[in-house]
Amino acid sequence: NAGVTQTPKFRVLKTGQSMTLLCAQDMNHEYMYWYRQDPGMGLRLIHYSVGEGTTAKGEVPDGYNVSRLKKQNFLLGLESAAPSQTSVYFCASSYSMQGANEAFFGQGTRLTVV
Amino acid sequence: AQKITQTQPGMFVQEKEAVTLDCTYDTSDPSYGLFWYKQPSSGEMIFLIYQGSYDQQNATEGRYSLNFQKARKSANLVISASQLGDSAMYFCAMREGFNTGNQFYFGTGTSLTVIP
Numbered sequence: 546n547a548g549v550t551q552t553p554k555f556r557v558l559k560t561g562q563s564m565t566l567l568c569a570q571d572m573n574h575e576y577m578y579w580y581r582q583d584p585g586m587g588l589r590l591i592h593y594s595v596g597e598g599t600t601a602k603g604e605v606p607d608g609y610n611v612s613r614l615k616k617q618n619f620l621l622g623l624e625s626a627a628p629s630q631t632s633v634y635f636c637a638s639s640y641s642m643q644g645a646n647e648a649f650f651g652q653g654t655r656l657t658v659v
Numbered sequence: 660a661q662k663i664t665q666t667q668p669g670m671f672v673q674e675k676e677a678v679t680l681d682c683t684y685d686t687s688d689p690s691y692g693l694f695w696y697k698q699p700s701s702g703e704m705i706f707l708i709y710q711g712s713y714d715q716q717n718a719t720e721g722r723y724s725l726n727f728q729k730a731r732k733s734a735n736l737v738i739s740a741s742q743l744g745d746s747a748m749y750f751c752a753m754r755e756g757f758n759t760g761n762q763f764y765f766g767t768g769t770s771l772t773v774i775p
Binding site for chain 2 (some may be wrong): 578580582585586587588589590593603622629633635637639648649650653
């Protein structure tokens, strides 16, 4: 029962470095999302995907890129990390927009940019 | 405008008492879903309860119920018989039915502390 798996769980980056966060889901979900969580701000959507090969911008996309080459994977890239990107990142997936199809979340990735 | 508003940053409740966490939403879409998630200190997001905009009855799941007032655009979570393990952050979320992307919009959360 893997569900949604995020890699890595923790990471410290220096300003200007790049990295990729990997999200994998084994539930055959069409929709996948990347959120960031900051104190007092809830979860804000960075990018999302409605299916393999498609991506779209969310509320706070600047400084991030994504790719969905395979249905089960959704990658979040930081090309040049900045201290403002210090956050907890959550990947989520959902099956359908109809009915009680909740979003399933990964465990989160705690990223610190120094 | 905020899609989801949670006006209670922090709440306290005595163990075994009931507590209501407020949530209001903003949408012009006639079809939408409302969700509540729990985030304990360990950090994972746990789905609690769902209410569809066309559902006639308030949703219930064990000790959780959703007080859905469509005209007021509110979807308050009621936790009955609070337990110490209920201490956590609680997030209200909405998914609009026909917008592109099937995005989930989240509120800023309410931190609930259950007092023994």
